[in-house]
Amino acid sequence: MDTDMDYERPNVETIKCVVVGDNAVGKTRLICARACNTTLTQYQLLATHVPTVWAIDQYRVCQEVLERSRDVVDEVSVSLRLWDTFGDHHKDRRFAYGRSDVVVLCFSIANPNSLNHVKTMWAQEIKHFCPRTPVILVGCQLDLRYADLEAVNRARRPLARPIKRGDILPPEKGREVAKELGIPYYETSVFDQFGIKDVFDNAIRAALISRRHLQFWKSHLKRVQRPLLQAPFLPPKSPPPVIKIPDSSESTINDAGDLLDNPLCADVMFVLQDQKQIFAHKIYLATSSSKFYDLFLMEHEESQNPVERFCKKDKPTKDLLLRTLSLDTDEDTDGASLKPANACLRISKSDDTLLTSDCDEEGFVALSSWSKGFHSMHQELMVNPVSNRTCSVTVVRMDSSVQYGPFKTVLRFLYTGQLDENEKGLMRVAQIAEILEVFDLRMMVENITNKEAFMNQEITKAFHVRKANRIKECLSKSTFSDVTFKLDDGSINAHKPLLICSCEWMAAMFGGSFVESANNEVYTY
Numbered sequence: 031m032d033t034d035m036d037y038e039r040p041n042v043e044t045i046k047c048v049v050v051g052d053n054a055v056g057k058t059r060l061i062c063a064r065a066c067n068t069t070l071t072q073y074q075l076l077a078t079h080v081p082t083v084w085a086i087d088q089y090r091v092c093q094e095v096l097e098r099s100r101d102v103v104d105e106v107s108v109s110l111r112l113w114d115t116f117g118d119h120h121k122d123r124r125f126a127y128g129r130s131d132v133v134v135l136c137f138s139i140a141n142p143n144s145l146n147h148v149k150t151m152w153a154q155e156i157k158h159f160c161p162r163t164p165v166i167l168v169g170c171q172l173d174l175r176y177a178d179l180e181a182v183n184r185a186r187r188p189l190a191r192p193i194k195r196g197d198i199l200p201p202e203k204g205r206e207v208a209k210e211l212g213i214p215y216y217e218t219s220v221f222d223q224f225g226i227k228d229v230f231d232n233a234i235r236a237a238l239i240s241r242r243h244l245q246f247w248k249s250h251l252k253r254v255q256r257p258l259l260q261a262p263f264l265p266p267k268s269p270p271p272v273i274k275i276p277d278s279s280e281s282t283i284n285d286a287g288d289l290l291d292n293p294l295c296a297d298v299m300f301v302l303q304d305q306k307q308i309f310a311h312k313i314y315l316a317t318s319s320s321k322f323y324d325l326f327l328m329e330h331e332e333s334q335n336p337v338e339r340f341c342k343k344d345k346p347t348k349d350l351l352l353r354t355l356s357l358d359t360d361e362d363t364d365g366a367s368l369k370p371a372n373a374c375l376r377i378s379k380s381d382d383t384l385l386t387s388d389c390d391e392e393g394f395v396a397l398s399s400w401s402k403g404f405h406s407m408h409q410e411l412m413v414n415p416v417s418n419r420t421c422s423v424t425v426v427r428m429d430s431s432v433q434y435g436p437f438k439t440v441l442r443f444l445y446t447g448q449l450d451e452n453e454k455g456l457m458r459v460a461q462i463a464e465i466l467e468v469f470d471l472r473m474m475v476e477n478i479t480n481k482e483a484f485m486n487q488e489i490t491k492a493f494h495v496r497k498a499n500r501i502k503e504c505l506s507k508s509t510f511s512d513v514t515f516k517l518d519d520g521s522i523n524a525h526k527p528l529l530i531c532s533c534e535w536m537a538a539m540f541g542g543s544f545v546e547s548a549n550n551e552v553y554t555y
């Protein structure tokens with residue numbers, strides 16, 4: 031094979047391109063990528079570096095290399111001859127520079143020193159040996175800018191010096207130096223196969239432009255363009271963020287009973303004898319018990335109309351009380367069916383001031399005359415035992431006749447519609463059910479004592495049907511709502527406790543780890 035064939039072919043421009051730069055910046059890999067189409071695995075790239083020079087006689091001995099040297103750039107047929115060099119500053123590269131058409135000057139974007147040497151050593155050496163040869167600056171190993179450096183360093187250990195995040199040069203640094211030297215700038219990654227064609231096509235352009243000046247008669251060089259700008263590198267897409275649902279106790283809530291035990295977003299707290307406390311959720315209690323519905327609605331309406339409460343002089347706040355009508359009953363609103371117990375809530379203390387006789391200055395509302403079993407109610411800032419967040423809750427103090435254990439059983443029933451037939455103290459449970467007018471629970475206890483517990487399944491079913499309807503109603507009227515979803519085209523009021531129970535994601539969102547847990551507005555995008 032005649033190796034100098036290209037030199038003899040008419041209109042084929044043979045270009046000698048010398049590649050220089052510090053040790054280990056990636057010169058040899060860059061040359062191999064162009065000359066032999068060598069692709070590298072991450073493992074090969076990370077293997078310990080051994081200084082090498084790609085042998086120029088490859089063009090003589092390897093047909094493929096010779097073929098790959100041929101190219102057409104801006105309609106000019108070329109044969110690109112790449113010359114590798116040692117990076118060692120003290121080596122004599124005179125021979126390599128001789129008769130070169132273009133110099134590709136490399137540094138590594140992960141080695142700031144290699145860029146410093148471009149100015150302090152390489153530019154001068156090139157100026158000295160081939161002052162008229164065009165030069166192109168190349169930032170190699172571009173992929174390291176986006177790499178997981180910890181993993182790279184771990185793989186390169188123990189011989190290689192670790193690459194620090196602060197070593198990684200932004201493209202501006204390379205561009206700045208190139209601008210100072212008045213030469214074009216490109217970046218490459220052999221690993222990502224990026225920029226290799228850019229570097230050599232534009233090196234060829236630079237060489238051909240310079241040749242056109244000297245050999246102006248060569249008309250086929252007419253259309254050669256100046257080196258072009260490089261299209262930006264599109265960094266590899268980062269993996270989608272891993273959203274982990276916190277695995278603390280709150281995310282294990284999967285039924286209403288659990289919510290009573292882990293009372294996230296509780297908005298009511300019962301205080302029983304011995305100061306024992308139970309946190310609970312209005313929406314759960316109000317949708318399964320008319321008594322609680324009345325109680326919380328009464329409080330709710332009052333907080334909505336504080337002015338009305340103090341300004342209407344001598345007229346007892348009948349309107350207010352009327353709005354607390356039981357959910358179950360169809361009582362009309364003309365006051366005729368107003369429960370006498372309710373009336374005690376609002377009594378003029380004197381002729382001038384309207385104050386509920388049962389509501390003192392600190393906002394305590396006495397409930398003993400409203401219903402058996404209750405003592406008083408007020409608002410207080412409390413720390414939620416699950417999320418540890420402070421929020422305002424309604425504190426309901428129960429009468430001393432209401433005991434902790436049986437009361438909790440009643441509350442559990444109001445959450446789940448179920449009663450464990452082995453429950454102790456069923457008589458106490460029945461008593462409290464009676465006081466709170468939870469008649470289905472009262473019936474369940476009776477079934478158990480009559481050894482007819484199997485009938486309770488039907489009661490549970492009916493309980494859920496009724497509850498579902500009441501929840502729908504509360505949703506449509508936003509009653510007891512504690513969160514607002516802001517959407518593009520409006521907003522929806524909802525209930526955190528219900529959402530927590532029906533959706534793991536909601537449980538996580540309101541469970542304390544996300545900002546939404548503390549807010550009562552959720553923005554959706």
Ligand SMILES: Nc1nc2c(ncn2[C@@H]2O[C@H](COP(=O)(O)OP(=O)(O)OP(=O)(O)O)[C@@H](O)[C@H]2O)c(=O)[nH]1
Pocket residue numbers: 051052053054055056057058059060074075076077078079080081082083115116117118170171172173174218219220221222
């Ligand atoms: N991540 C990454 N590593 C590269 C890239 N190019 C080269 N390397 C690695 O950098 C080291 C140096 O590469 P070489 O091409 O041998 O460097 P050189 O400039 O020829 O070095 P000398 O022979 O000492 O002059 C090797 O370990 C390569 O695997 C690249 O694009 N990305």
